[in-house]
Amino acid sequence: MKNRILIVDDSFYMRTMLKNVLTDAGYEVVGEAANGQQAIEMAASTKPDLITLDVILPDNTGLDVLKGIRENDPDVKVVMCSAVGQEVIVNEALESGASAYIVKPFSEEKVLEIVGGALAAE
Amino acid sequence: MKSREQEYREIFMSEALEYYDAMSQHISELERNPQDQPSLNELFRLMHNLKSNSRAMGFTEIGEVAHHMETIFGLIREKQRDFAGSLSKVLFSGVDTLGTMIRAVGEEMPLPDVTTLLDNLDRLVRGEEPELADEELSDEDATRKLELSDLVYIQIKKLDHLLNLVGELIIDRDRILTLSKELGNTALQNTAAHLFRITDELQYSVMDARLVNVGSLLNKFPRVVRDVATAEQKQVELTLSGQDIQIDRNILQIITDALLHLVRNAVAHGIETPDERVKAGKAAEGQLRLSAQTERDDVLIQVIDDGKGINVEQVRRKAVERGLVSKQNAKNLDDDAVRAFLFEPGFSMAKEVTEISGRGVGLDVVKLAIDSLGGQLRVDSKLGEGTTFTLVLPTSIAVKGALLFELAERSYAIPLMHTDSVVSLMPEQLHIVGGVLMASIQSENVPVVSLKRLLYGEGPMPPVVRAEVQGRHDIIIIDYNNRKLGLIVDRFLRQQDIVIKPMSKPLDTIELFGGVTLLGSGQVCLVLDVPALTRLFLARRP
Numbered sequence: 001m002k003n004r005i006l007i008v009d010d011s012f013y014m015r016t017m018l019k020n021v022l023t024d025a026g027y028e029v030v031g032e033a034a035n036g037q038q039a040i041e042m043a044a045s046t047k048p049d050l051i052t053l054d055v056i057l058p059d060n061t062g063l064d065v066l067k068g069i070r071e072n073d074p075d076v077k078v079v080m081c082s083a084v085g086q087e088v089i090v091n092e093a094l095e096s097g098a099s100a101y102i103v104k105p106f107s108e109e110k111v112l113e114i115v116g117g118a119l120a121a122e
Numbered sequence: 123m124k125s126r127e128q129e130y131r132e133i134f135m136s137e138a139l140e141y142y143d144a145m146s147q148h149i150s151e152l153e154r155n156p157q158d159q160p161s162l163n164e165l166f167r168l169m170h171n172l173k174s175n176s177r178a179m180g181f182t183e184i185g186e187v188a189h190h191m192e193t194i195f196g197l198i199r200e201k202q203r204d205f206a207g208s209l210s211k212v213l214f215s216g217v218d219t220l221g222t223m224i225r226a227v228g229e230e231m232p233l234p235d236v237t238t239l240l241d242n243l244d245r246l247v248r249g250e251e252p253e254l255a256d257e258e259l260s261d262e263d264a265t266r267k268l269e270l271s272d273l274v275y276i277q278i279k280k281l282d283h284l285l286n287l288v289g290e291l292i293i294d295r296d297r298i299l300t301l302s303k304e305l306g307n308t309a310l311q312n313t314a315a316h317l318f319r320i321t322d323e324l325q326y327s328v329m330d331a332r333l334v335n336v337g338s339l340l341n342k343f344p345r346v347v348r349d350v351a352t353a354e355q356k357q358v359e360l361t362l363s364g365q366d367i368q369i370d371r372n373i374l375q376i377i378t379d380a381l382l383h384l385v386r387n388a389v390a391h392g393i394e395t396p397d398e399r400v401k402a403g404k405a406a407e408g409q410l411r412l413s414a415q416t417e418r419d420d421v422l423i424q425v426i427d428d429g430k431g432i433n434v435e436q437v438r439r440k441a442v443e444r445g446l447v448s449k450q451n452a453k454n455l456d457d458d459a460v461r462a463f464l465f466e467p468g469f470s471m472a473k474e475v476t477e478i479s480g481r482g483v484g485l486d487v488v489k490l491a492i493d494s495l496g497g498q499l500r501v502d503s504k505l506g507e508g509t510t511f512t513l514v515l516p517t518s519i520a521v522k523g524a525l526l527f528e529l530a531e532r533s534y535a536i537p538l539m540h541t542d543s544v545v546s547l548m549p550e551q552l553h554i555v556g557g558v559l560m561a562s563i564q565s566e567n568v569p570v571v572s573l574k575r576l577l578y579g580e581g582p583m584p585p586v587v588r589a590e591v592q593g594r595h596d597i598i599i600i601d602y603n604n605r606k607l608g609l610i611v612d613r614f615l616r617q618q619d620i621v622i623k624p625m626s627k628p629l630d631t632i633e634l635f636g637g638v639t640l641l642g643s644g645q646v647c648l649v650l651d652v653p654a655l656t657r658l659f660l661a662r663r664p
């Protein structure tokens with residue numbers, strides 16, 4: 001069965017790129033959320049296997065969203081998407097239960113490697 | 123890959139211009155209220171997004187400026203710097219420069235020099251005083267231009283709704299046009315004629331807004347081909363062409379699975395293993411081409427492989443085994459007619475079902491998808507040389523060209539997509555072979571049937587006798603799945619673009635009719651479904 005992925009990013013451009021990369025690789029993208037509230041709602045309604053979560057979001061910080069999502073579903077894998085300079089937040093995210101992180105701008109191979117790795121890990 | 127690049131570029135540009143507008147707004151707010159946390163958060167986020175997106179697009183200079191700005195807004199947010207004095211001037215000029223750079227990228231113009239700006243931003247990060255040129259010390263640029271993004275994003279659902287409304291409008295328009303003629307009022311006629319032109323243009327514009335590049339689908343295939351080829355241990359080179367051909371987005375959606383199936387089939391069953399290819403005197407690497415082109419109002423999508431081709435004799439044997447045709451009749455069928463059996467439900471030539479080509483899903487599923495669009499699926503193949511599947515698709519789903527004719531004092535329409543030609547024949551030009559009327563159309567023998575008899579009768583049709591064939595016959599030659607069939611109608615009316623509406627319940631189960639349309643006269647006109655009609659003829663022929 002295809003692994004189901006929810007994409008959370010406030011940039012339409014980033015969401016499109018991620019969606020294309022993941023869909024091409026055979027994953028099913030079950031939804032795209034552009035802010036924290038949408039992310040928490042969609043995570044609850046679509047029950048994805050994995051969520052890619054942007055560190056910086058308009059209404060919440062990515063960290064609050066991460067906590068909100070994991071409260072509802074402690075088993076969901078979360079991969080943080082960050083850019084250079086957010087090491088502190090990324091570190092905190094990993095401590096709060098995120099599986100891995102991707103640094104933007106990312107290469108297609110890197111995304112697939114990290115997402116695949118996160119899904120394979122128990 | 124050009125089209126996806128193009129798509130990314132358009133999205134990047136529109137989003138970057140939006141970001142720039144929002145940045146300008148928030149930095150002005152900051153000038154009024156230097157401590158405003160929401161504005162600082164937004165500026166930080168917008169710079170962050172612009173940085174990431176620019177770097178992903180390879181616009182490193184924009185990324186660099188945005189990165190520096192992000193750092194400083196971060197420092198202000200953490201109260202390590204104040205938004206005031208020379209710092210605010212540099213940041214204002216930074217936002218302006220970003221706007222200029224984004225527009226320059228959009229127009230493919232050279233980017234402005236940002237060495238001084240970056241230098242000043244660096245100084246601010248280090249807590250030093252920037253070096254401002256005279257004009258930056260002066261008042262704000264009074265000649266600032268305002269620009270909005272040229273692109274909007276719209277849900278396909280909204281476009282669907284718009285298209286439905288246009289369809290309704292056209293039906294009413296045709297009604298008004300007919301009424302105005304009946305009433306003979308010149309002013310009303312002129313207004314109706316104007317209404318006609320405007321709605322025509324409106325319809326064209328809405329249809330145009332729904333068009334997307336075929337490339338947005340084709341560009342997904344390199345990955346598919348690579349995966350299938352690896353799994354099947356084949357070597358395949360894929361070439362794409364015509365990615366910039368445009369087609370209705372929903373049509374592309376509907377054919378996605380069909381195309382996926384054809385491509386997987388081509389790699390799994392069409393193209394041979396490297397060993398087999400070398401033995402057959404071919405290059406070890408197979409060639410697969412996916413191409414799109416326009417032909418009149420249609421879009422042609424082809425899947426072309428240079429593999430082993432279709433063995434027509436095998437298909438002929440299999441068709442007889444499955445009872446689709448008698449042994450005797452099978453002998454007389456030409457290759458095209460035999461290959462058409464491949465599209466029969468459940469007809470599969472694969473000896474073993476592989477993981478890749480799917481289980482129990484045959485070409486009939488592909489055929490059904492194309493039929494549902496009123497399109498055509500053709501196959502051409504040379505044994506040992508390769509196979510070509512051609513999908514003939516309408517550019518738009520809303521309006522179809524149709525031929526209107528009369529039968530038993532009612533109007534019917536038949537989509538032009540399936541109409542081969544229209545002829546009027548005298549009795550001596552028609553022959554009776556095995557109880558079926560035959561006509562010679564462009565040196566091809568085509569069965570001809572009275573549509574009245576086909577539609578209104580039940581069970582096998584009685585054989586035609588010579589005495590019935592009297593007077594001139596108006597005949598529409600339809601073409602479906604390489605089978606031509608002539609339909610005798612009472613009278614040809616005209617050719618017209620029609621808006622096809624689905625049949626409402628309980629009539630929607632009658633598969634002979636693909637839908638209805640309303641004519642200008644207010645009369646309901648049934649639209650015949652050519653695939654169903656062809657099947658009915660094959661089932662009921664004497």
